Amino acid sequence: MASGDFRGSIVSSLPRVNSPRDILTGYGVPVLALILFWLYCNKFLGMSISYLSTMARDIPCKTGVGCILGAQMNTSHYAMESLALIVGGVILICFLLVQNEMTTLIRGLRRRDPNVLSECSSSIFAILCFVLSYILVTSVLELTPGAQIPFFFFGGAIVAGILLLQDNLNEILSWNYIRSFRPRENLGAVVSVGSIVGFAVLTLNISMVPFISQDIPFFFSVVILITVIYWFWRLSQEGVKPAIQAKRTAALAYLAFLPFIMYLLLRVLYLQHDPDPVMQNRWEVKFDFMEKVNTFKINPWPMEVVANSDERWLFLKAAIINSARVTMLSIVLCTILGTIVGVTRLSTNKLASTMATVYVEIFRNLPLAVLLFLISTQYGIQAPLFIEERFLFGGAVFYSNQGIWFVTVASYQRLLMGLVALALLRAGLRHMDRIEPRVIVTPSTLMEHLRRPFSTSGWRYEALVSDIFLICALVIFIDYLVPFVSTHGGGTEAALAMALLVYALSITSKVDDDGINSLQIDDSESGLRKRFKIWVSALAIATGIAVSKGLSWPEYLKDWDGDGVIDAKGSWDIAEGTGFEITPFFLAMMLGLTLFTASTVAEIVRGSIQALPRGQVEAAISVGLNPFQRLRLVILPQALRSMVPLMNNQFMNVWKNSSLAVIVAYSDIFYVVLVMMNNVGKLIPLFILLLITYQAGSLAISAVMNWYNTRVTSVKI
Numbered sequence: 001m002a003s004g005d006f007r008g009s010i011v012s013s014l015p016r017v018n019s020p021r022d023i024l025t026g027y028g029v030p031v032l033a034l035i036l037f038w039l040y041c042n043k044f045l046g047m048s049i050s051y052l053s054t055m056a057r058d059i060p061c062k063t064g065v066g067c068i069l070g071a072q073m074n075t076s077h078y079a080m081e082s083l084a085l086i087v088g089g090v091i092l093i094c095f096l097l098v099q100n101e102m103t104t105l106i107r108g109l110r111r112r113d114p115n116v117l118s119e120c121s122s123s124i125f126a127i128l129c130f131v132l133s134y135i136l137v138t139s140v141l142e143l144t145p146g147a148q149i150p151f152f153f154f155g156g157a158i159v160a161g162i163l164l165l166q167d168n169l170n171e172i173l174s175w176n177y178i179r180s181f182r183p184r185e186n187l188g189a190v191v192s193v194g195s196i197v198g199f200a201v202l203t204l205n206i207s208m209v210p211f212i213s214q215d216i217p218f219f220f221s222v223v224i225l226i227t228v229i230y231w232f233w234r235l236s237q238e239g240v241k242p243a244i245q246a247k248r249t250a251a252l253a254y255l256a257f258l259p260f261i262m263y264l265l266l267r268v269l270y271l272q273h274d275p276d277p278v279m280q281n282r283w284e285v286k287f288d289f290m291e292k293v294n295t296f297k298i299n300p301w302p303m304e305v306v307a308n309s310d311e312r313w314l315f316l317k318a319a320i321i322n323s324a325r326v327t328m329l330s331i332v333l334c335t336i337l338g339t340i341v342g343v344t345r346l347s348t349n350k351l352a353s354t355m356a357t358v359y360v361e362i363f364r365n366l367p368l369a370v371l372l373f374l375i376s377t378q379y380g381i382q383a384p385l386f387i388e389e390r391f392l393f394g395g396a397v398f399y400s401n402q403g404i405w406f407v408t409v410a411s412y413q414r415l416l417m418g419l420v421a422l423a424l425l426r427a428g429l430r431h432m433d434r435i436e437p438r439v440i441v442t443p444s445t446l447m448e449h450l451r452r453p454f455s456t457s458g459w460r461y462e463a464l465v466s467d468i469f470l471i472c473a474l475v476i477f478i479d480y481l482v483p484f485v486s487t488h489g490g491g492t493e494a495a496l497a498m499a500l501l502v503y504a505l506s507i508t509s510k511v512d513d514d515g516i517n518s519l520q521i522d523d524s525e526s527g528l529r530k531r532f533k534i535w536v537s538a539l540a541i542a543t544g545i546a547v548s549k550g551l552s553w554p555e556y557l558k559d560w561d562g563d564g565v566i567d568a569k570g571s572w573d574i575a576e577g578t579g580f581e582i583t584p585f586f587l588a589m590m591l592g593l594t595l596f597t598a599s600t601v602a603e604i605v606r607g608s609i610q611a612l613p614r615g616q617v618e619a620a621i622s623v624g625l626n627p628f629q630r631l632r633l634v635i636l637p638q639a640l641r642s643m644v645p646l647m648n649n650q651f652m653n654v655w656k657n658s659s660l661a662v663i664v665a666y667s668d669i670f671y672v673v674l675v676m677m678n679n680v681g682k683l684i685p686l687f688i689l690l691l692i693t694y695q696a697g698s699l700a701i702s703a704v705m706n707w708y709n710t711r712v713t714s715v716k717i
Helices: 003-013 020-056 080-099 102-111 121-140 148-166 175-179 187-204 216-237 242-272 277-283 312-345 350-364 368-382 412-433 446-451 459-486 491-513 525-546 584-610 614-622 627-664 669-680 683-712
Strands: 397-400 403-406 580-582
Touching: 020 080, 020 148, 020 216, 020 242, 080 121, 080 148, 080 242, 102 121, 121 148, 148 187, 148 216, 148 242, 216 242, 242 277, 277 683, 312 350, 312 584, 312 627, 312 669, 312 683, 350 584, 368 584, 368 627, 403 584, 412 459, 412 525, 446 491, 459 491, 491 683, 584 627, 614 627, 627 669, 627 683, 669 683
Parallel strands: none
Antiparallel strands: 397 403, 403 580
């Protein structure tokens, strides 16, 4: 660009001034932004360089007086190998993320593409520079901690940002470009090469440039400020390809956030070796304290843990199970309740729609913490005392302010057998209704054979065998899941069983995708009547299997020692192993999450139904469907496509909102971790465990919902 053109573009980019307001918005705001950015860079770079200098300072004990000879006197010290690996690794990762060539490089190496090295030469150059720098600073060079080490790391990070903004490394590293290189015509290459050479020279001779070595934060702040201003102006003026514009914008963001990124990284490293023993104890990322016994009680189910006996890992496991079970049950209940309320809001019955609207407006606008507090306090006040002997349904349910007990099956194995019988019946009916697909896809690759291992049995039996395999995998998973959630072990077996279940689900999904499960159901009156009789008979048989060992009724005991004399009222209780108990804490948490989330789910359902074209409802009316049939067969299946992504967010909110269980004294993850933090003071390790747990739960919910979304969504963008 000629000097006249450059000067003209600068002048044309200046804002026009027609009033004092234009002066303020056109010049005052940008100047204020520059001042704030300067202060931000100078502040964070100053603190970061101070941390780095402190951690890089090697002070061994040389006299042996008051210390062990050769011991490290600097408690904040990090070996140069660690600093180079961590700090340099973060800079390299940022460079590779902005450059965005790793996917292309890996694919090219797998395909043995000879051109991939030239296409991804920038990323390869960055990796080689990282390796070379690591070798130099750890084995060859002895850099001073006061100036050279900070200049090396921060200067390298800034040079990486400049190279990303120039975006010409691929050209510079090509042999043809080197042979035809002309400095006057390739100013960008001069800047890139000059920044690398200047960085290397200044790093080795920083002490000879006192105005830089005495105030490194000031120098780097100036460099970042000038670079950001120039490239911000240039990106707003030039019209390049969108891909280049996006890459340079990402590089500019990296350079602008670099002071904060380095501060955050070095601050965490410094706190790991903080001279203050209290802070070091809080920030030390070690989990050996989790192997020691826990000292406080919680109310878990079904796995029991004992205070002053079991280690903290088991308490954390019990807390995760507590959070998971209240989350899953609340998700099911809020989906059912929200769907009913959402449909009711669209009812022509004014009373029903008004009541549904009132419910939504009350619970949607009520903070969840307040709702949980109200439920827990009111249940404790309104529920009868345990000694008042309140039974319902002939003793099937006993309720009090200490919990609710209700009748259950005596053998859960028999209940599982009944459910398996129903699942096998469904697989058999699907097999009878299956018709030959239009196109039969034969697996050819190894991956396709893994996803359809039963393809050799033919289209008629492949889906049947896949369904039976899925049922068997589900039974195995439940069989190994029960010991995992009720005992102190079983983690490996449960993980393997879950992997088998996921594989079985992938087989069924692949069979569906290839059209093997094409069904033709007899929906005539006689066919529906026949199917109804089959299912009623099957349900009766399954119920008989489930209750074949009888029922477990809540047994209210007043005479614990069996001497025929009623014991004191404070010792009355429900006999252990009889009935099924719901504690007040679990009940309050479940009701709060269900009522709160159902109000939002209702709005999702209502909005999705209203978004459907009116013609769908009119078509359903024209074929003679009653309102319930229209809702079940036409409206909800189509509305489900738009509901699932929104439901995904709400289900993840249920999982995250369960952290408010501390309000009702329910022993969830956050409650247990919070008490552990107060007991042992290990803030960061416990926070990491908490973060990983909630992230894993959210990702699991999202994965399930995304998989389900692919099953119900026919239109893919």
